[in-house]
Amino acid sequence: MNFPDDLKYTKDHEWARIKGSRATVGITDYAQKELGDIVYVEFKDKGTSLTQGNVFGTVESVKAVSEIYAPISGTIIETNAALLDAPEKINSDCYGDAWMIVIEIKDAPELDKLMDSKAYKAYVEAEAKGH
Amino acid sequence: MRTPLFDAHVKLGAKVVDFHGWDMPVWYTSIKAEHIATRKSCGIFDTSHMGEIYARGSGAVAFLNKMVTIDVSTIEQGQIKYTFLLNTEGGIIDDLTVYCIKPQETYMLCVNASNKDIDFQWLESHNSGSCILENKSESTSMLAVQGPNTFPLLKNLLGFNLENTKYYYFKIHTSPQFGELLISRTGYTGADGAEIFMDNKNSRALWDKLVENGATPCGLGARDTLRLEMGYPLHGNDIDEKTSPLEARLSFAVDLNKESFIGKDALLKQKNEGIKKKLIGIELIDKGVPRQGCICLKDNKEIGIVSSGSISPMLDKGIALCYLDSAVRVGDQVEVLVRDKKLKAVVKKPPFVASQIRK
CATH class of the missing domain: 3.30.70.1400 (Aminomethyltransferase beta-barrel domains)
Structure with a gap:
């Protein structure tokens, strides 16, 4: 499984790519593998303000429904509309084409609560063992 | 509990889930890929947990x-x-x-x-x-081999010509390599094929041989989407102790002319009084996936509930079996409530995808 070094990660298996005051958000390789074939995705509208840990969308595989949580507080300034018609991209390119939303960060110090790739990898390995 | 094929599943990298106390593969690579392999070529399912x-x-x-x-x-x-x-x-x-x-x-x-x-x-x-x-459930293994390529595969590996067995018939075939096999022209997928019963000691060798020769290992996930496309009911979801075969529109498997059997009087009474709900299909017009427990609406009035739902890999549309008010007709437009969204759907009589079975 692939966990790029330049991203921040949540315990709910979202990633955030931070550029200046903006965070691009998606779900991780581990999450897409656990869900299996993804067939549906939806997110809240542009302009919605989110608190860290709030649900901002839902992703569905053939078998399961899973909510997606905001890694950081802020306002949704962009959503990936193309993904709604091609949710299977989440399986094939979860860190690239299958980004979900961009958040204008409200509270930068919250970023410290997120994991780096090394910590997230360890977290996922522990979770996989628990299965 | 584990079937005799559990180690084979792990070796193939299956994602294993608990199914009524059984550790069973839900998929090996992908539900969609396994589903399509069964429709187009040949899928193999471990159904040894059955009784x-x-x-x-x-x-x-x-x-x-x-x-x-x-x-x-x-x-x-x-x-x-x-x-x-x-x-x-x-x-x-x-x-x-x-x-x-x-x-x-x-x-x-x-x-x-x-x-x-x-x-x-x-x-x-x-x-x-x-x-x-x-x-004899404990000592019996069962494999479902489903899809058009089942026919050449069984011919080549077992010297068994499934063409000579009619739909819903079986033969006992003794193979020097795999022992005594009960091979039936049955299945739960709508793809033509066979179900093979055998003693536990022979199932691993047969499984390995079938996989080696091109049968795609399929998990319970694909088994569920395949049966749902055909509208086959799943006990515990679509039928249970609270629903009758008449409500489930399965009266083809009920002989009310037979002298007597447990439940006959209740069915006769139900038939005379008329049923209030019936098991029927819906196909989504809107994007989305109906799931068990979702409420169905017509003209904003509640008319029923989804008993099992998923996405059809062949149609790429949400499909479901649901119990709807008997007054609802095939072709009616209804809505299904998925989370907070009312999704448009049309009432259909399954199968959602044409059966491939040659009868």
Whole structure:
């Protein structure tokens, strides 16, 4: 499984790519593998303000429904509309084409609560063992 | 619990889930890919968790006729019929297939994994001793080999020509390599193919050989989407002790002309009074996935509930089986409530995808 070094990660298996005051958000390789074939995705509208840990969308595989949580507080300034018609991209390119939303960060110090790739990898390995 | 093939599943990298107490593969690579492999080529499923109950003796037919909804005396040697065990209220304890191994003498009942002990106890509790019942589930393995390529595959590997076995018939085939196999032209996918019963000691070798020769290992995930595309009910979801075969529109497997069987009076009463709900399909017009428990609406009025739903990999649309008010008609436009969204759907009589079975 692939966990790029330049991203921040949540315990709910979202990633955030931070550029200046903006965070691009998606779900991780581990999450897409656990869900299996993804067939549906939806997110809240542009302009919605989110608190860290709030649900901002839902992703569905053939078998399961899973909510997606905001890694950081802020306002949704962009959503990936193309993904709604091609949710299977989440399986094939979860860190690239299958980004979900961009958040204008409200509270930068919250970023410290997120994991780096090394910590997230360890977290996922522990979770996989628990299965 | 684990089937004799558990190690094979792990070796193939299966994602394993708990299914009614069984550690079973839900998928190996992807539900969609396995689903499509079954429709287009050949999929192989470990269904060894299912139950096999034998009924033997001169009293077997009379006993089974009291217990199931069809006339067992009309099943000929080598034939299989789908039927039900009902409670006195006409509710479905289980759905099953009856295999006539020797008329008047030996029958095999193939029952659901989650119900096999319940079924056996129910049967035994009504058996005055005229029938000898044996639960052979523990020692029997079962593989479902489904899809068009099943035919050449079985021919090449076993020298068995499935073409010569009619739909819902079976043959006993003895293979030097894999022992005695009961091969039936049945399945739960709508793809043509076979289900193979054998002693546990032979199943791993046969599984490996089939996979080696191109059969795609498929998990319970694909098994579920395949059966849903055909509108086949799943016990515990679409049918249960609270629903009757009439409500589930499965009266083809009920013989109300038969003298008597458990649940007959309740079904007759229900037939006379008319049913209030019926099991039917919906196909989504909007994007989305209907799931078990979702409410169905028509003109903003609640008309029923989804009993099982998913996405159809062949249609790439949400599909579901649901219990709807009897007044609802095929072709009606309805809505299904998924989270906070009302999604448009049309009422359809399954199958959602044409069956590939040559009868």
